[in-house]
Amino acid sequence: MLEDMKAEDIVGEYKEVTLDLYKLGSRKILYTEIETPYPDGKLIVSTTNVEGVISHVNQAFIEMSGYAEEEVLGQPHSILRHPDMPPAAFKDLWDTVTSGKKWQGIVKNLRKDGGYYWVKATVIPNIRNGQVAGYTSVRRKPSATVVDESIKLYPTLF
Amino acid sequence: MSYMFTVSPDFSPDRLSGWYIFNTWMQRQMGVDIHLELYDDFCAQRVATYSNKIDLIYANPFDAAMLVREKGFLPMVKPEGLLDEAVIAVSAESSISTMDDLTAKLKVAMTEDPDVNMIGMMLLESADLNDDNIEKSIFDSYILVAKSLLRGNDDVGVFLAGSYDDLSNMVKKQLRILLTSEIGEIHHSFLIGPKFADRREEIQNLLIGMNENEKGQGVLESLGFKSWEKVDDEEMEFMIDLMDTLSV
Ligand SMILES: Cc1cc2nc3c(=O)[nH]c(=O)nc-3n(C[C@H](O)[C@H](O)[C@H](O)COP(=O)(O)O)c2cc1C
Numbered sequence: 001m002l003e004d005m006k007a008e009d010i011v012g013e014y015k016e017v018t019l020d021l022y023k024l025g026s027r028k029i030l031y032t033e034i035e036t037p038y039p040d041g042k043l044i045v046s047t048t049n050v051e052g053v054i055s056h057v058n059q060a061f062i063e064m065s066g067y068a069e070e071e072v073l074g075q076p077h078s079i080l081r082h083p084d085m086p087p088a089a090f091k092d093l094w095d096t097v098t099s100g101k102k103w104q105g106i107v108k109n110l111r112k113d114g115g116y117y118w119v120k121a122t123v124i125p126n127i128r129n130g131q132v133a134g135y136t137s138v139r140r141k142p143s144a145t146v147v148d149e150s151i152k153l154y155p156t157l158f
Numbered sequence: 159m160s161y162m163f164t165v166s167p168d169f170s171p172d173r174l175s176g177w178y179i180f181n182t183w184m185q186r187q188m189g190v191d192i193h194l195e196l197y198d199d200f201c202a203q204r205v206a207t208y209s210n211k212i213d214l215i216y217a218n219p220f221d222a223a224m225l226v227r228e229k230g231f232l233p234m235v236k237p238e239g240l241l242d243e244a245v246i247a248v249s250a251e252s253s254i255s256t257m258d259d260l261t262a263k264l265k266v267a268m269t270e271d272p273d274v275n276m277i278g279m280m281l282l283e284s285a286d287l288n289d290d291n292i293e294k295s296i297f298d299s300y301i302l303v304a305k306s307l308l309r310g311n312d313d314v315g316v317f318l319a320g321s322y323d324d325l326s327n328m329v330k331k332q333l334r335i336l337l338t339s340e341i342g343e344i345h346h347s348f349l350i351g352p353k354f355a356d357r358r359e360e361i362q363n364l365l366i367g368m369n370e371n372e373k374g375q376g377v378l379e380s381l382g383f384k385s386w387e388k389v390d391d392e393e394m395e396f397m398i399d400l401m402d403t404l405s406v
Binding site for chain 1: 283339343396400
């Protein structure tokens with residue numbers, strides 16, 4: 001179960017929306033228009049088990065999401081789900097990785113403080129002894145061009 | 159039976175004798191013949207590993223991925239605190255002051271170092287640069303990459319961070335770093351081939367314990383390492399998965 005976002009965590013003026021998350025039900029989201037720039041040269045890394053529950057995050061993940069490590073371990077990745085992201089993107093992500101392939105896309109993520117950050121994400125299944133043991137996502141800095149394209153494209157995909 | 163040992167060709171020339179000293183140390187400790195074969199370039203080394211000639215290798219992350227996934231090599235150790243990071247640098251006099259100033263047709267100097275180039279291209283990608291819109295020049299060493307920047311023949315250089323640090327102060331003063339990667343997860347590692355696999359734990363323990371006696375410390379010093387740290391299968395697999403995501 002994902003807790004609703006709390007007003008006291010939010011920095012700046014915010015809007016409110018309720019998202020319907022797969023298997024988890026609804027979550028109240030508070031979000032602002034404040035962007036956190038991607039940290040140059042770093043990768044944001046996280047791994048989930050086969051069910052999609054977060055089992056490992058790196059320091060850059062913690063810094064960029066605004067959550068402490070213990071707040072994200074054991075949670076689903078939809079804790080970062082931003083309302084501007086079209087559901088079709090994540091359906092494509094899951095269809096691709098569960099069929100054993102790599103997925104790549106430009107993602108707008110939601111921070112604990114209601115702000116957002118853009119990433120270029122690559123998700124791969126972790127194959128161990130011939131079996132899928134989990135999934136890893138490695139995010140890098142997206143170019144300004146691909147972010148602009150996504151800002152134009154994503155609203156048309158709802 | 160004798161074994162073949164090789165070292166990724168990206169080691170610094172100052173360490174050449176160090177690797178021979180290390181090989182002598184290993185042979186004494188293990189009581190076997192080990193032949194150290196050094197190749198001039200990445201390609202020659204890859205041909206040798208592909209034809210199953212190699213039993214022990216201090217491999218760069220790129221080749222390690224191939225050897226573990228395709229050739230049944232197993233990880234043993236990595237040098238403590240040494241990471242593979244890339245530096246994007248320009249001449250100190252360059253008009254380029256940040257990554258945002260990089261534009262298409264950029265002239266990029268690099269070596270053949272496969273993992274450094276992969277990380278370097280990933281960094282350039284955030285400025286909308288890729289194989290199709292840059293001009294690459296490939297050099298045999300990082301000092302030649304630096305010289306090409308100083309002569310103004312190329313706009314930016316892609317360096318292994320450790321090798322950039324090793325450039326002389328005189329050269330570094332004439333260069334400027336635009337960006338250094340902070341990946342923190344990619345490293346060289348010492349691998350053992352399938353033929354030798356039954357001795358993996360023994361060698362692993364020998365290497366991990368190397369810094370506990372004076373003799374071993376001296377040998378490590380000649381390689382420029384503090385100590386060897388254990389790399390288990392999952393750490394290696396994780397690093398390979400991570401590099402896999404960067405290759406696209
Ligand atoms: C390894 C991995 C990493 C993921 N990273 C993110 C992420 O950073 N942001 C995000 O919104 N969804 C991410 N997802 C997708 C989420 O699992 C989820 O599908 C998405 O947030 C949409 O929520 P929903 O599927 O409940 O509708 C990731 C999935 C996997 C397998």
